[in-house]
Amino acid sequence: MPRTAIALLTAVAFVLAGMIGCSREKDQGALPELEEIVLAVTPWPASAALYVALEKGYFREEGLSVTTQSHVSGHLGLEAVLAGRADLATSGETPIARRALDGKPLMIVATVAEIDRAIMVIARKDRGISSADHLRGKKIGLVAGTTADFFLHIYLTTSYINPREVRIVNLATGRIVEALLNGEVDAVSTWSPYTGILRDELVGNACIVYNENLYTMTWNITATRDFVKNNPERLRKFLRALVRANGFVAEQPEQARAIALRYLGTDSALFAKDWQDYHFAVQLDQSLILTLEDQARWMLGKQTGDTRGVPNFLDFIHVDALQAVQPQAVTIAGH
Structure with a gap:
């Protein structure tokens, strides 16, 4: 076989080998689309x-x-x-x-x-609150239309407090902590992590009024x-x-x-x-x-x-x- 033909066949073989190798690499490296x-x-x-x-x-x-x-x-x-x-x-x-x-x-x-205790009512003791009865006449902050709103309703009802006996203050979610800490409201109905933050910040001044097994x-x-x-x-x-x-x-x-x-x-x-x-x-x-x-x-x-x-x-x-x-x-x- 002429040398030129051998050289040509060798070149073709290298090209084919490279194509096959690239194809395998592509197949092995391909990831399913997420x-x-x-x-x-x-x-x-x-x-x-x-x-x-x-x-x-x-x-x-x-x-x-x-x-x-x-x-x-x-x-x-x-x-x-x-x-x-x-x-x-x-x-x-x-x-x-x-x-x-x-x-x-x-x-x-x-x-x-x-x-079990997703929502809590956290009040300030220095506002004279140490039990549910003391919520009468107080300002309670919450985010309207949330689960905290519903929880306060059933908490007041089961505590025999007419909702008209408290003053509901609608707050933006981001203002719940600030409003209780600065005394804008006397208590809040809210969820974690705000409950934990308030208990940390208020320390001994925090009163948690909660009825076990009231709401899951x-x-x-x-x-x-x-x-x-x-x-x-x-x-x-x-x-x-x-x-x-x-x-x-x-x-x-x-x-x-x-x-x-x-x-x-x-x-x-x-x-x-x-x-x-x-x-x-x-x-x-x-x-x-x-x-x-x-x-x-x-x-x-x-x-x-x-x-x-x-x-x-x-x-x-x-x-x-x-x-x-x-x-x-x-x-x-x-x-």
């Missing part, structure tokens, strides 16, 4: 499992790229979802019930935590109807990651607390003590329906002349994703 989710989340202990899933890479292992938006309150996160600025949001029941009454197209995908709050993942309809597999991936994160919280509570603290930006010693009030489980329980109905009735009762009825909250619960991931976690009648 599906994006924007999560509106409130940084407080009930969101711990979400932060664990982010920190430990559970979302990425499910093929998700989760970007978080931080909101000081669940009702603001819910508004971000309804406005199309986020895909999923964390929220307590009160904003959900309110938006359901308004006919907004939202769905609860799962409850991720239950909290749920922390829920919400979405719009369109997102739920158009992204069934994405929701299943998200919930699988959360189930795994809750397992980590149960098995490694100290590490889970450390992760949550980094996102919460607090190192209060009270945080560890309060951790026992948070119960992490991905579920959809019948009690959620009952709580939503109670809150809807409370809202309707506050509005004179409102002829709307309590919604059928089954229409606002999406069970399919959780049933596919963990069927035993769905205990809502009819499902």
Whole structure:
């Protein structure tokens, strides 16, 4: 064979070998494309499992790229979802019930935590408050339309105090701590981390008025109807990651607390003590329906002349994703 032909064949062989090598490298180096989710989340202990899933890479292992938006309150996160600025949001029941009454197209995908003492009424002792009875005639600050608003209602009711006997002061979420510390109000109805901050700052001047077993709050993942309809597999991936994160919280509570603290930006010693009030489980329980109905009735009762009825909250619960991931976690009648 002529030398020129041999040289040509050798060159072709090198080119083919290079092409095959590049192709293999490309195939081996290619990563599956991650599906994006924007999560509106409130940084407080009930969101711990979400932060664990982010920190430990559970979302990425499910093929998700989760970007978080931080909101000081669940009702603001819910508004971000309804406005199309986020895909999923964390929220307590009160904003959900309110938006359901308004006919907004939202769905609860799962409850991720239950909290025994989620909301507290913290008062100043130097204002003469050492028990529930002493709240009469006092100014109580809260964020209207939140779970703290509903909690104060049931707390006053069970303490035989007419709401007209107290002065409710509506505050922005970011002013709760300041308003009590500077004496603008005599007490506040609020949630963690503000409860911990106030107890730290007021020290011996803080009076916590609370009725044990009065109310268990749920922390829920919400979405719009369109997102739920158009992204069934994405929701299943998200919930699988959360189930795994809750397992980590149960098995490694100290590490889970450390992760949550980094996102919460607090190192209060009270945080560890309060951790026992948070119960992490991905579920959809019948009690959620009952709580939503109670809150809807409370809202309707506050509005004179409102002829709307309590919604059928089954229409606002999406069970399919959780049933596919963990069927035993769905205990809502009819499902």
